[in-house]
Amino acid sequence: MSTPEPDQVAAPRRGRPGHDQETVLRQAIELFNAQGYDGTSMGDLAKALGLTKSAIYHHVPSKTHLLSLALDEALDGLTAVIDEAEQASAGASAYERLRRAVQLSVEVLVAHQPAVTLLLRVRGNSEVELDALRRRRAIDTRLAALVQQAVDEGSLRSDVSPQLVSRLLFGMVNSLVEWHRPGGAVDAHQLSEAITTIAFDGLATHQS
Amino acid sequence: MSTPEPDQVAAPRRGRPGHDQETVLRQAIELFNAQGYDGTSMGDLAKALGLTKSAIYHHVPSKTHLLSLALDEALDGLTAVIDEAEQASAGASAYERLRRAVQLSVEVLVAHQPAVTLLLRVRGNSEVELDALRRRRAIDTRLAALVQQAVDEGSLRSDVSPQLVSRLLFGMVNSLVEWHRPGGAVDAHQLSEAITTIAFDGLATHQS
Numbered sequence: 001m002s003t004p005e006p007d008q009v010a011a012p013r014r015g016r017p018g019h020d021q022e023t024v025l026r027q028a029i030e031l032f033n034a035q036g037y038d039g040t041s042m043g044d045l046a047k048a049l050g051l052t053k054s055a056i057y058h059h060v061p062s063k064t065h066l067l068s069l070a071l072d073e074a075l076d077g078l079t080a081v082i083d084e085a086e087q088a089s090a091g092a093s094a095y096e097r098l099r100r101a102v103q104l105s106v107e108v109l110v111a112h113q114p115a116v117t118l119l120l121r122v123r124g125n126s127e128v129e130l131d132a133l134r135r136r137r138a139i140d141t142r143l144a145a146l147v148q149q150a151v152d153e154g155s156l157r158s159d160v161s162p163q164l165v166s167r168l169l170f171g172m173v174n175s176l177v178e179w180h181r182p183g184g185a186v187d188a189h190q191l192s193e194a195i196t197t198i199a200f201d202g203l204a205t206h207q208s
Numbered sequence: 209m210s211t212p213e214p215d216q217v218a219a220p221r222r223g224r225p226g227h228d229q230e231t232v233l234r235q236a237i238e239l240f241n242a243q244g245y246d247g248t249s250m251g252d253l254a255k256a257l258g259l260t261k262s263a264i265y266h267h268v269p270s271k272t273h274l275l276s277l278a279l280d281e282a283l284d285g286l287t288a289v290i291d292e293a294e295q296a297s298a299g300a301s302a303y304e305r306l307r308r309a310v311q312l313s314v315e316v317l318v319a320h321q322p323a324v325t326l327l328l329r330v331r332g333n334s335e336v337e338l339d340a341l342r343r344r345r346a347i348d349t350r351l352a353a354l355v356q357q358a359v360d361e362g363s364l365r366s367d368v369s370p371q372l373v374s375r376l377l378f379g380m381v382n383s384l385v386e387w388h389r390p391g392g393a394v395d396a397h398q399l400s401e402a403i404t405t406i407a408f409d410g411l412a413t414h415q416s
């Protein structure tokens with residue numbers, strides 16, 4: 001297998017990793033999810049890619065760098081969701097913005113499922129992980145604010161605390177990384193419809 | 209520290225592990241959750257307990273045995289939930305049985321949170337883990353059947369597939385192991401009320 005020089009592969013295109021770095025990143029995320037970040041060596045990664053260990057370092061400077069790229073992918077996607085929901089047209093109610101945030105979150109989770117799976121397992125064992133947890137908390141805070149605004153507006157029930165609503169709502173969204181399989185029977189649109197229907201309208205046919 | 213003879217500590221009381229084995233088990237579950245099962249050695253466990261490694265083996269035969277006890281604790285609790293929900297009084301509707309299953313599941317998750325957390329992270333890397341996954345799937349199948357019965361009865365909406373409802377509903381329930389802290393601001397009763405309210409009655413004050 002050819003091992004291009006770093007300047008051929010590492011140059012970012014429109015802020016995205018280069019093609020070969022992208023291949024390494026996908027394989028790294030898969031291994032991190034399957035056997036844990038700590039349980040994955042650069043040697044494991046090279047082996048899975050059919051490269052020598054030294055060839056890997058032509059593509060990426062370190063394992064930490066791969067973790068950082070993976071977590072940024074997930075966090076950038078989720079941040080864009082909340083940006084878009086918050087900036088929804090001036091006429092949108094808080095209820096509509098929250099519902100939109102839920103729909104878009106499901107789409108990001110499905111489109112970036114391996115990276116989001118990795119993010120959801122981060123426990124803060126390094127500076128990169130602590131940074132990711134800080135960014136994740138900032139997103140959670142903004143989502144909880146959307147919930148609060150919908151409660152204040154009178155469109156969301158007020159008998160459950162907004163913080164608890166936010167945790168359970170996005171707990172349901174996030175749970176799909178545990179069982180959703182890309183290309184399976186249920187696509188992103190069906191998932192986002194099902195989740196918003198259950199969460200906002202409830203499962204019961206008659207309110208009890 | 210004294211190291212009682214095996215026959216003093218390993219004798220099960222009413223089917224529960226003996227007192228000292230129980231202490232070892234709690235510490236093992238904590239370490240398995242914090243650093244992974246594979247990343248935890250019996251030496252780590254001994255150190256955390258202030259015992260010698262050989263003393264640990266007076267209490268438990270192996271690390272696998274500890275994993276098995278922990279997963280059984282979670283699975284026995286969840287199986288008891290579905291047993292109770294299925295055997296609810298003859299007058300109970302399928303809707304009431306399902307709602308009861310959700311409430312009881314939350315209580316078991318909160319009461320056995322470390323063991324359930326461990327169960328939810330099992331990926332089938334050993335015979336013990338594969339057995340646990342089989343038992344978990346059997347529980348999931350019975351929960352999905354309760355959902356189906358409530359749909360058939362007409363009390364649950366039929367525009368989302370029962371299997372998807374079951375996954376999202378218990379996905380929301382299971383998500384609480386990620387953020388619920390024992391002794392925190394929200395107790396098991398409040399959690400189970402919040403989850404059943406959101407899932408069955410929906411968040412919206414007016415149905416859209």
